[in-house]
Amino acid sequence: MNTRAMTWRGRAGARRAANGSVREGAARAGLTARGVIYLLVGVLALRIAFGDGRRQADRGGALAELADKPFGAALLWALGVGLVGMALWRLTEALFGAVGKDGRSARKRLLAVARCVFYAFVASSVLAFAVDRGKGSGSSDRQSRDLTARAMELPAGQWLVGLGGAVIVGVGVWIGVQAVRRKYHDKLKFGELSPRARRLVDVTGVGGGAARGLVFAAAGAFIVRAAIAYEPDRAKGLDDTLRSFAGTPLGPWLLVCVSAGLVLFGVFSFALARWRRV
Helix, strand or coil, X not given: CHHHHHHHHHHHHHHHHHHHHHHHHHHHHHHHHHHHHHHHHHHHHHXXXXXXXXXXXXXXXXXXXHHCCCXXXXXXXXXXXXXXXXXXXXXXXXXXXXXXXXXXXXXXXXXXXXXXXXXXXXXXXXXXXXXXXXXXXXXXXXXXXXXXXXXXXXXXXXXXXXHHHHHHHHHHHHHHHHHHCCHHHHXXXXXXXXXXXXXXXXXXXXXXXXXXXXXXXXXXXXXXXXXHHCCHHHCCCHHHHHXXXXXXXXXXXXXHHHHHHHHHHHHHHHHHHHHECC
């Protein structure tokens, strides 16, 4: 009886260890894939700032950039699979809890559900792009305008669009504040970081997170403006949002700073893939 119980416990422990390894692998693959997308979007936005606007600075443009490279199809599939891993990792957080003292709280679980849905959508779009190599895929700007127009046709659609835009603004502010406060420290394996690695993480985490938050907030503000004016065409996707920074009094230099920040966030995602506690 004791031998049988010990055998069962051993198998259960091995199963938990395997599940942990799968979860960790999915998380690290997902963070790496996210880093690639942000890095490419940032580089494309930098090209726009310096006068080369041939390719859109959004996820579609980033995927098209990858598709043009040697072994582009394989790279696209690897990126899509990595993002599937990201979605599955967030799903496990929703079901079983995340790392940290409040990882099992309802708030963290709901946040994990939202992230799971978001990354499942992103993964599906990347895999769809890989299947047909971008045929029929629209820009983020057109998709944003079309989605806003459809939402406005719903009952109380104008209010719903405005509320959605306000939520995105709030998410952007929250992302920026969390980055500046360096809240990501709570999730890192600090014992494995050398002083140089810690500086790298802080430079990329603060700069990249602040730029990412600014882009989210700006995109949300455009949606709110579209709702107030009842003009769906005023909504902007990622590409148009980034280009709008060049139209400010600071000119293209603001776009350069934001674009460099997105590149930093890509590098920060790679650092998380290496040192984040999962």
